[in-house]
Structures are given as C-alpha cells and as structure tokens.
Amino acid sequence: MTINEEKLTERVWLEVDRVGWLREDVRAYTERTFQKRGLALLTEAELMQFIRHLNSLPAFRC
Incomplete structure (x- = not known):
C-alpha cells in the first residue's frame, strides 16, 4: 500500500464514521x-x- 493509498484509506474511515456505517x-x-x-x-x-x-451520503444523526 502506497502512502497515498494509506491516506485515502484513513479518509474512507473518517467518512464511514460520518455516515454511521459499520465494518460490515x-x-x-x-x-x-x-x-x-x-x-x-x-x-x-x-x-x-x-x-x-x-x-x-447524509451524515448519521443520533
């Protein structure tokens, strides 16, 4: 994995948290x-x- 791919993966996880998705x-x-x-x-x-x-996608709201 390149440095850029690592940064993109970090960005994906930030967005995953924002929309409220789970690992599944x-x-x-x-x-x-x-x-x-x-x-x-x-x-x-x-x-x-x-x-x-x-x-x-819209942000997840509790």
Missing part, C-alpha cells in the same frame, strides 16, 4: 461494488470512488 457495511459495499473483501485490496482509483460515494 464497508465489507458489503466493497464486495458488491469492487468484488473485493476489504479496503486494503482497493486501488487508489477505487478508494477515490468509495470516498465520492460516501461523500454523497
């Missing part, structure tokens, strides 16, 4: 969308696509 939600999305079981397997372009998707 992340795995389900990556399997459904990219046919990969986790973030570590995603390319830089796929991580960017995932971030764009998460950014399009």
Whole structure:
C-alpha cells in the first residue's frame, strides 16, 4: 500500500464514521461494488470512488 493509498484509506474511515456505517457495511459495499473483501485490496482509483460515494451520503444523526 502506497502512502497515498494509506491516506485515502484513513479518509474512507473518517467518512464511514460520518455516515454511521459499520465494518460490515464497508465489507458489503466493497464486495458488491469492487468484488473485493476489504479496503486494503482497493486501488487508489477505487478508494477515490468509495470516498465520492460516501461523500454523497447524509451524515448519521443520533
């Protein structure tokens, strides 16, 4: 994993927290969308696509 991929992965987790997803939600999305079981397997372009998707979702509110 490159430094840029590490930073993108950190950004994904920040967005995941913002929208209130669980680890299971992340795995389900990556399997459904990219046919990969986790973030570590995603390319830089796929991580960017995932971030764009998460950014399009509303923030989780308690």
